[in-house]
Amino acid sequence: MNRLSLYGLNMQKRLNKVKDIVDQQLVLNNEKVADALRELADSGGKMVRPALFLFFADFGDNKDEDKLLKIAASLEILHMATLVHDDVIDDSPLRRSVITVQSRYGKDVAVYAGDFLFTRFFQLLIETMNGTEYMEVNANAMQNVLTGELDQMHNRFNLNETVEEYLKETEGKTAELFVLAAVQGAYFGNADEKIRKVAQKLGKKIGIVFQIYDDILDYTSSKEELRKPVMEDLSEGVYTLPLLIVLKDHRQKLTDILEVKRALTVEQAKQVTKMVNEFGGVARAKELAKEYSDESLDLLEQLPKGTASRELKRLVQGLVDRKF
Amino acid sequence: MNRLSLYGLNMQKRLNKVKDIVDQQLVLNNEKVADALRELADSGGKMVRPALFLFFADFGDNKDEDKLLKIAASLEILHMATLVHDDVIDDSPLRRSVITVQSRYGKDVAVYAGDFLFTRFFQLLIETMNGTEYMEVNANAMQNVLTGELDQMHNRFNLNETVEEYLKETEGKTAELFVLAAVQGAYFGNADEKIRKVAQKLGKKIGIVFQIYDDILDYTSSKEELRKPVMEDLSEGVYTLPLLIVLKDHRQKLTDILEVKRALTVEQAKQVTKMVNEFGGVARAKELAKEYSDESLDLLEQLPKGTASRELKRLVQGLVDRKF
Numbered sequence: 264m265n266r267l268s269l270y271g272l273n274m275q276k277r278l279n280k281v282k283d284i285v286d287q288q289l290v291l292n293n294e295k296v297a298d299a300l301r302e303l304a305d306s307g308g309k310m311v312r313p314a315l316f317l318f319f320a321d322f323g324d325n326k327d328e329d330k331l332l333k334i335a336a337s338l339e340i341l342h343m344a345t346l347v348h349d350d351v352i353d354d355s356p357l358r359r360s361v362i363t364v365q366s367r368y369g370k371d372v373a374v375y376a377g378d379f380l381f382t383r384f385f386q387l388l389i390e391t392m393n394g395t396e397y398m399e400v401n402a403n404a405m406q407n408v409l410t411g412e413l414d415q416m417h418n419r420f421n422l423n424e425t426v427e428e429y430l431k432e433t434e435g436k437t438a439e440l441f442v443l444a445a446v447q448g449a450y451f452g453n454a455d456e457k458i459r460k461v462a463q464k465l466g467k468k469i470g471i472v473f474q475i476y477d478d479i480l481d482y483t484s485s486k487e488e489l490r491k492p493v494m495e496d497l498s499e500g501v502y503t504l505p506l507l508i509v510l511k512d513h514r515q516k517l518t519d520i521l522e523v524k525r526a527l528t529v530e531q532a533k534q535v536t537k538m539v540n541e542f543g544g545v546a547r548a549k550e551l552a553k554e555y556s557d558e559s560l561d562l563l564e565q566l567p568k569g570t571a572s573r574e575l576k577r578l579v580q581g582l583v584d585r586k587f
Numbered sequence: 588m589n590r591l592s593l594y595g596l597n598m599q600k601r602l603n604k605v606k607d608i609v610d611q612q613l614v615l616n617n618e619k620v621a622d623a624l625r626e627l628a629d630s631g632g633k634m635v636r637p638a639l640f641l642f643f644a645d646f647g648d649n650k651d652e653d654k655l656l657k658i659a660a661s662l663e664i665l666h667m668a669t670l671v672h673d674d675v676i677d678d679s680p681l682r683r684s685v686i687t688v689q690s691r692y693g694k695d696v697a698v699y700a701g702d703f704l705f706t707r708f709f710q711l712l713i714e715t716m717n718g719t720e721y722m723e724v725n726a727n728a729m730q731n732v733l734t735g736e737l738d739q740m741h742n743r744f745n746l747n748e749t750v751e752e753y754l755k756e757t758e759g760k761t762a763e764l765f766v767l768a769a770v771q772g773a774y775f776g777n778a779d780e781k782i783r784k785v786a787q788k789l790g791k792k793i794g795i796v797f798q799i800y801d802d803i804l805d806y807t808s809s810k811e812e813l814r815k816p817v818m819e820d821l822s823e824g825v826y827t828l829p830l831l832i833v834l835k836d837h838r839q840k841l842t843d844i845l846e847v848k849r850a851l852t853v854e855q856a857k858q859v860t861k862m863v864n865e866f867g868g869v870a871r872a873k874e875l876a877k878e879y880s881d882e883s884l885d886l887l888e889q890l891p892k893g894t895a896s897r898e899l900k901r902l903v904q905g906l907v908d909r910k911f
Contacts, residue, residue, distance in 0.1 A: 293737040348702060352695040371676040374698060375737050378672060381705055382730045388725055394718025401714055406706045413617040414697050 269581045270314060271574055277332065280312045284336035288383040295368050296376045303328040303343060311473065314578065316444040319462050321571040322450025329393050331531045334451055337387035337401075338444050344380035345408060345440075352416070375477075381405075397447060404443040411435020419500035420524050422514070426507050430471065436476075438470025445469075461565050465489055465575075472582055474550040478503035482536050482545050497535060498527045504551070505544035506535070513542050556583050594638060595898055601656065605637045607688040608660035609619065612707040619692050620700045627667060627839075633798065636662040637772070638770040643786050644776025645895040654715050658775055661711035662768050669732060671697055672693035676740075702781050705822075721771060728767040735759020743824035743847050746838070750831050754795065761801075762794025769793075779782075785889050789899075792883045796906055799876040802827035806860050808867050821859060822851045829868035831857070837866050 270278065282304070283580060289300045291581045309470045314337035320331050352374045388401055417431045445466030445517075449459040481496055496503055502510075517538060520531050527535075539545060559579045566572040592600065612623045637659035644655050651887070675697045692700075711724055739756045742748045769790030773783040805820055806829045820827055826834075834841060841862060844855050862870060883903045890896040 289738070293741055295741070296737060348698050368661075368744070370694065371740055374675055374701075374815055376700075377698075378705070379730070379853055380734050381702070381731060382726060386710055386723070386726045386730070387769070389722045393722050398713045398717050398718075398722075400707060406703070406710070407698055409703050409706060412618065413615070413620060413703075416699070417619070476788075490730055492600045531856065540757050548636055 267318065269311075270577055271570070271577075273570075274314060274317065274574060277301055277317055277574055278310045278313060279341060280332050281310065281317075281335045284332055285339050288336070288340060290386070290488070295372055296379065298340075299368055299372060300343070300347075300376055300380070301349070304383050308339070308342075310339060311582075312342055312440055312444040315441060315466065315469070315575075316448040318571045318575050319454065319458070321450025321569075322449060322458045322567060323452035323454035325451060327451040331451060333387055333391050334447060337384055337391070338440065338447075340380055341384045341405065342440060342495055344377050345412075346375035346499065347380060348410070351377070352412075370449060392451075394496075397450065400447070401443065404439050405436050407439045407476070411437070411439065413499065420501075420502075420521075421500075422502065422510060422518055422521065422585060424502055426504065427503055428518065429507055432472045433471055434467065437474040438467045442466035442471030458566065459560055465562045468555045469579060469582065472552050472555045472559065472579070475555070476546055477581060479505060479545055479548050479552070482506075483541050497521075497532045498525060500524060505539045505548040508547045509542040509544035511540055513538065535538065552583065556580075589660040593633060593635075593902055595901075596639060596896070597894075598898060599618060599640065601641055602637060603657075605634065605641075605659045606654050608656055609663050611713070613661070614663060614752065615703065620703065621698055622669070623692055623696060623837030624704070626672075627671070632663070632666075634663060635822060635902070635906075636764055639765060639793070639899075640772040640791065641680075641900050642895045642902070643682070643769050643772025643778065643782070645893075646773060646782045646891060647776030647778035648890055649693045649775060654857065657711055657715050658771060661708055661715070662764065662771075663703055664711065665708045665725075665729065665834060666764060668701050668708060669736075671704065674751040675701070678834055692705035694866065716775075720747040721774065724771070726765050726787050731759050731763045734793040735763065744826075744845075745824075746826065746834060746842055746845065748826055750828065750829055753828055757795055758791065758860055761793045761798040765797065766790035776828045782890065785886055789883055789886045792886065795878045796876050796883065796903070799828055799872055799879070800906060803829060803869055803872050803876070805861050806830075808872045821845075822849060824848060829863045832871045833863055833868035837862065876907065878903075894899070 269483075285304055286301070289297060289304060291297050316335045316338055317331065325331065351370050384405075388398060392398060392401075411432050411434065414428075415436060418432070420430060425553055442463060443466070445462035446459060448454075449462040454462075478496075481503065506517070517535060520535055521527070523531070556579055560576065563576055563579070566575070597859050609628055610625070611630060613621060615621050622643075640662055641655065649655065675694050708729075712722060716722060724762060735758065738752075739760060740751060742756070766787060767784035767790070770783060774780075800821070800829045805827065805874070812880040821830075844859055845851070847855070857864075880903055884900065887896055887900055887903070890899070
């Protein structure tokens with residue numbers, strides 16, 4: 264899956280402009296940090312959040328495209344900030360086939376690089392929406408993302424984590440930004456109240472689908488397809504949906520292997536991955552994702568027909584088919 | 588030096604209220620992070636930035652004490668956020684005699700804890716000044732602090748760093764928040780334009796005095812007095828004013844020891860510390876700090892006489908006498 268398959272030509276053009284705005288924000292004296300951030304930006308993110316924002320903006324009549332593109336860029340920059348800090352925490356060597364900021368330049372650079380992006384995010388907000396209630400909506404969303412991350416960290420190596428807890432964490436750490444993107448799109452695009460309500464619900468569901476598929480890929484992809492190390496979550500104690508699903512019926516077998524925690528070998532991780540597939544964890548996670556994506560498609564029916572809703576449908580379907 | 592010796596009774600009372608507001612911002616579900624942040628807040632910072640803000644606010648006629656106290660708290664929270672991330676980067680075990688967030692709970696918690704504080708900082712700004720130009724002033728100050736930190740990182744282990752570069756970094760990473768505090772104080776206190784200009788200059792000078800003394804203490808204090816490890820900067824490659832001053836005339840002797848970089852032993856660090864003292868680095872750094880504090884006292888003459896200017900004078904003199 265790439266941008267080409269997810270979006271129509273017009274959206275691709277607009278996302279290229281969003282990317283230009285993002286690039287302009289990455290200018291700073293420190294060359295190490297500037298290079299690292301440019302590499303991350305260039306490594307081909309799917310820009311799902313800016314796209315979601317722009318699709319929802321299209322349901323309204325606001326024609327201030329410059330402003331809309333800047334807000335779209337602020338979403339991508341906030342997302343990048345969280346990625347950079349997540350990689351510090353996970354000690355991840357790769358992200359989108361590219362060496363992560365912290366593994367190339369050290370965690371020192373990565374911590375400040377993330378902070379720098381948070382600052383740029385706020386500067387873009389101030390530029391586009393100073394004085395509006397959406398300043399607070401953005402700050403609160405950022406807080407919820409962090410709280411979601413913290414909850415997930417708290418649950419590391421917790422073999423008693425429930426599917427409900429997983430979904431709650433996902434609502435924070437992933438779905439929150441999707442909701443923010445969709446709701447802000449409807450608001451700043453000047454769409455009517457009814458569309459804003461659909462945006463709220465749809466953002467959440469799409470975010471959950473996105474995260475579940477992210478987690479499924481950890482159990483099904485090769486390193487080449489995924490463009491980041493597979494089975495990384497397991498050795499970090501991050502137990503995601505496919506594993507949590509099968510833990511209930513096969514607890515003993517899995518615990519016997521996972522109890523070594525960080526000392527998990529690659530061989531053992533492969534064993535767990537195999538079990539999670541054989542016991543049906545992946546299949547059942549896909550079923551759950553399918554439920555959320557079906558609900559998303561139902562919600563889409565409540566939106567006015569046209570290019571935006573057609574492309575949103577294509578995006579939802581694309582997320583379910585993705586390989587990375 | 589403690590709060591008692593730096594401020595009069597009335598300011599101490601107001602700072603206690605600022606501390607209460609800071610505490611209210613540290614409420615979150617994750618107990619680890621909440622505990623860690625509370626401990627940092629309780630460990631007795633000098634609250635110089637909130638105090639500077641309130642002193643300058645007193646030159647105006649704004650009586651909205653609630654709002655002023657909240658802005659004062661935002662400054663302390665921004666300061667705390669930078670402390671938490673600095674400690675991640677320096678791998679510092681102690682801060683204000685208390686184990687740092689990252690050494691007690693790991694860098695994972697510390698990275699998110701700092702991010703959480705940045706969010707709280709912005710939330711307080713939004714609560715008190717949404718829509719004003721000072722939103723941008725704050726975001727830009729935060730950016731300058733980060734840029735200063737990055738410049739310092741870039742100069743690690745650089746034995747050719749000049750005193751001028753040191754002062755420039757200090758303007759960013761330390762003086763910036765002092766300037767922000769003073770200027771915002773004058774603005775939100777509703778003081779006149781002339782006072783705002785003095786605030787700008789005075790904030791910068793006091794910030795530089797503060798940082799130079801911080802760095803002098805690294806070469807003169809015992810661990811007990813300083814309440815954090817001494818000579819930490821040396822092994823991290825952070826070469827500060829007392830060392831930079833003597834490098835010019837004694838380069839070879841110092842380079843012979845420092846060339847091992849991170850492998851510096853405690854014995855070697857002691858040797859360097861001894862040399863920096865013997866060669867007059869500490870004495871000359873004190874002279875430079877004295878110049879800045881004298882200039883600060885001159886600037887104070889431009890302010891209306893009264894409690895605020897009298898206490899500001901006491902604060903400036905207190906910073907020069909401090910032991911930690």
